[in-house]
């Protein structure tokens with residue numbers, strides 16, 4: 001088991017990563033001084049796979065356990081579901097010291113974290129992420145939220161967990177499309193911060209996508225080591241550092257909005273990263289050879305690299321979405337671009353016209369150089 005610290009003064013916490021560590025959680029929590037009531041919040045897919053192991057571990061360590069299940073899916077990440085959970089917490093006489101365990105993917109994590117942040121003005125919670133996306137991204141950073149009407153993550157709070165316990169062995173049962181989805185953020189972390197991780201991904205993506213747990217564990221550890229310090233330095237996302245985490249997301253978010261969230265976030269971000277890489281070549285700050293390398297890694301992760309790979313492109317609409325992004329100023333978009341793999345910068349030289357060229361062109365990017 002490996003520990004990675006998130007340093008936030010008195011809100012500091014530890015991420016523990018290993019294989020088959022669910023049975024140890026009860027003891028670890030006892031060692032941390034927790035006792036009494038615990039509530040596991042999980043979803044209908046994850047519960048039958050892992051809830052019993054976690055329950056047993058908590059009971060053996062002397063905790064009382066209640067498990068609340070929500071149906072799986074983003075549609076559940078609402079104030080209504082949060083309301084149901086408050087109701088059940090009150091029914092179970094949950095108190096200030098009751099500990100919530102979020103067992104599941106990012107949906108369970110965001111929702112359970114939001115409930116923990118708001119019930120009785122805040123009760124302690126820990127993340128037990130079971131999807132790759134939750135392990136490398138949503139469980140680290142203390143962002144909790146629910147969707148409101150059709151706006152994603154509209155209502156939420158920054159609220160840090162007491163601990164994150166990541167059992168990589170749970171990935172064995174994660175559907176492949178979800179493994180790819182999480183891999184989008186993994187590739188993003190590597191591209192913006194860590195050339196060595198990128199090299200590792202290039203060499204090991206096939207094994208990772210074949211559920212090699214040793215490789216997946218390495219990947220999860222390296223990602224935690226990238227995201228934890230970013231969160232430590234910039235807890236509430238006010239500074240520029242977390243902005244860099246938006247690499248691939250300007251175009252990615254527009255694609256998601258255009259297709260009404262019918263495609264996976266990781267797929268949209270993959271196309272967004274390719275767009276950002278090609279724009280960087282267009283602006284002559286990044287090498288075409290590196291775009292090709294990036295494309296290979298993205299494809300090996302089972303992710304798309306071009307819009308037509310997923311949907312017929314609706315060019316004008318997409319450009320409109322990008323133009324209406326809140327980061328746009330005077331028709332210019334604050335874009336995270338590449339100097340090299342592992343080195344990004346923020347540019348305001350990207351126009352909608354450039355985006356249109358790189359996003360909808362199936363031609364090699366070199367053809368775009370020197371004019372339109």
Ligand SMILES: NC(=O)c1ccc[n+]([C@@H]2O[C@H](COP(=O)([O-])OP(=O)(O)OC[C@H]3O[C@@H](n4cnc5c(N)ncnc54)[C@H](O)[C@@H]3O)[C@@H](O)[C@H]2O)c1
Pocket residue numbers: 043044045046049072073074077104105106107108110130131132133134137138139140141142143144152153170171172173174175178181
């Ligand atoms: N808080 C943050 O900083 C942050 C960051 C990124 C994303 N998010 C949020 O995370 C959510 C997406 O997370 P996600 O991709 O994990 O989605 P998810 O929670 O819906 O999980 C994906 C699917 O995999 C299933 N699943 C999870 N673990 C499994 C396992 N081990 N075995 C079998 N099935 C398993 C789930 O039941 C679900 O059907 C979105 O709501 C997004 O807004 C939050």
Ligand SMILES: [Zn+2]
Pocket residue numbers: 185249265269
């Ligand atoms: Zn993302």
